[in-house]
Amino acid sequence: MAELLGSSSVRSGRASFCLRVVGFVLLLVFAAAASASRDISNGTSKEPNPAREEDPHHRSNTTHHKKAFPVLSFNYEHVRTPFEISLWILLALLMKLGFHIIPRLSHVVPESCLLIFVGLLVGGIIKAIGEKPPILDSTLFFLYLLPPIILDAGYFLPIRPFTENLGTILVFAVVGTLWNAFFIGGMMYAVCQIEGTGLGGVDLLSCLLFGAIISAVDPVAVLAMFEEIHINELLHILVFGESLLNDAVTVVLYHLFEEFAHIGTVTVADAFLGVVCFFVVSLGGILVGAIYGILGAFTSRFTSHTRVIEPLFVFLYSYMAYLSAEVFHLSGIMSLIACGVMMRPYVEANISHKSYTTIKYFLKMWSSVSETLIFIFLGVSTVAGPHSWNWTFVVLTVILCFVSRMLGVVGLTYIINKFRIVKLTKKEQFIVAYGGLRGAIAFSLGFLLTNDKMKDMFLTAIITVIFFTVFVQGMTIKPLVDLLAVKKKKESKRSINEEIHTQFLDHLLTGIEDVCGHYGHHHWKDKLNRFNKAYVKKWLIAGERSTEPQLISFYNKLEMKQAIMLVESGSAAKLPSTLSSVSMQNIQPRAQPRGRIIPRISKGREEEIRKLLRANLQKTRQRLRSYSRHDLMIDPFEDNMSEVRFRKQRVEMERRMSHYLTVPANRQEAPPVRKVYLADDGDSRAVSGRRATQPNLSSPDAVSLLDESSQRANQRSPDPPRRGPELQESQEEQDQLKLSRCLSDPGPNKDGDEDKNKGFIP
């Protein structure tokens, strides 16, 4: 009985919460609507307002009759624009929040559909009030809303699958889009010629223009949808890569047909120029992006003293790349992608861990906001825009889009499969075809058209196609993927084994290709890597990191993440010294700055590691599992499954640690506690002396003990060149240290230990 009551109260509590959220949101909607309407109505009354502003001042100075000093005044005009913008964004985000509170909804309906629906609702409300709702302005879209999404996609583009499938992607993007455009345009024209449809006024070029606009697969919609279905990497990269690279084709076709739609005829010379233009647009875009990317990488080399502004460089250089490309009517999207791809490996080697996190979070945040706004505005514009519904035209467009996509994919795959090593199966072809969504880019391009008569009809058709693809295809693709048993994405981290073996196989294949005398994929990749290592890295990566092999940086990252993970899973109580599994062997007390032989982590990174661990030791935070859309990439922080694995590893570490302690200190096996090595036996490395005095960051308690003993050890252990007896002494010190460390009970830190921390951390 009590449980029933309890559960029903929970449910009613949840329902009332939902109601409250909805109510609040509606309030915001009204506010937005009211402000939007004021936008229009105040357009005319803006003039008297400032005048009225001036008057009271004058009057109070000249005082015919003294007005009371206004304690509270209302001045909305002052903040109108930012206020409205913020309100819209807030509304969009609250909507997004709301969807994920309502449990069942987000599983069945993809988020993009929900957002469009909300947009429709908002647009309807605004229209009902009697005001004109704001439309998705093309400038706003292309200059502000689209770049963050593309940058996010381009910066985190998985390079390996992309380059492996580049041929396929290009064929789909270029040939596929061309086929779509001409097929749709041509068929539309043919149908328009039929009497009785009332479409006689649409000439060939307009049809082709329409075809060009509607043919391109949209990256925003594809991203939104594919994020939720977790399809395997190959399909994801095929559809997504195609949606990115077809921008060049779309740009060229659009401009070509738009130019000639006015003139009315196209000659062969024009067609030839069109082809040339295509190469210029795409290659030029890539070139512009690459230049800015290199500039960005070069700049990041010098930012070691101004870490705070590092993320800004990444964002600004990329945005400049986009804008510069747009200046020349080159493909802005390709420029942005090229910039991100070019910049990333070097920037990531240079910047601090915090900056990296900042970049990641900001990009995800911006792209999330942009996407939400885009879909909502799509909905609003649907309600707002002038419509001219023509049954034949619209229905035909939808059918033709679908059919041409299917035909195009199947036909092209037949040709492509002759060249692919791993062929595309029928199921995969179907998913690729089905995943060809249209979205806001098509709408914005349509909006830019100037011809009024047909523009409305075109826009209506475009919106219908968008709705069809997003709603129908978006909602049904998930069940279809399950039904067809398409391989899903394997969610897991890259292990060190994979990395080692993959590199090994790369070398192996390069060698075999050399034996065969065949200059294939691996050969060129190897050459590129060598060139990169020999020349480019020296210029673009700061300091010592430039010579660090990829395997080592990967390994370091893994170790650091694991250490932090261990701390967070509350293992501090049991394993005092296992935290040294982070490659922190170069952390030294400030008293003795020494030169490093082979540095592993830069000082900035050490600082961050230290601060991170310190912060984590003081409280155990509850890690929330972030939801699917814009989930940061395979990030061990968010992965609760690895909890189990880490427990296992913890046990493993305990075993090794106990082994480590009982074995005499001379020569250690490399345990996970490995970084805190004792001196090597008579190795001539000067680092060993230094390394023997590693303080351990496991806990503040142990730290204070460490402080004194490490001081002593430091005094005793000599300058690097001298070895021998001093090493023995420091080894004894080490034994003592180890024992004291293990015996002390760190426990979770209470507030009283601040000064201990301060004393330790330099």
Added chain:
Amino acid sequence: MKISPAHIIRLYDRFEFLDKEGSGQLRLEDFAEVKELAMNPIGDRIIGAFFSPGQETVDFPSFVRILAHFRPTDKNRAKDSTQPEPVNSRTSKLKFAFQLYDQDRDGKISRAELLQVLREMLGMQVTEEQLESIADRAIQEADLDRDDAISFEEFRKSLEKVNIEHKMSIRFLR
């Protein structure tokens, strides 16, 4: 899907090109002539793989047999248990790679063997400790039966997410 005569002819041309003395057999020196192999960190292992244990020369059939490992996999092959596993199946490819690691052919990649590979790949750029840590971690991750070495099954398991059919295939040999 049998290998086509055109491919065999191409491979034979290459074989003849490598065989400077025209003896019909390839020796170590002939392989060493290939400049890029000298730059390859595991070049020696690759060359060694062509030679059967105890043999000093490689004749053309052996040459082709080794290279046949790298033909693209035929996915539609019926899983016929009576026929032997084709040389270019995923398992065979993995086995070939495994044998490159496992030089003493004891069926396991020991820690020392893994260290050797790492040393070859990473060369002079890292310290011995780093190599050892990496080797330890690799074994720790992959070793399921706790024998401190990586057996073929463990090797295969650690590579289950990698698209071996794509990665270990050369288009040239289709």
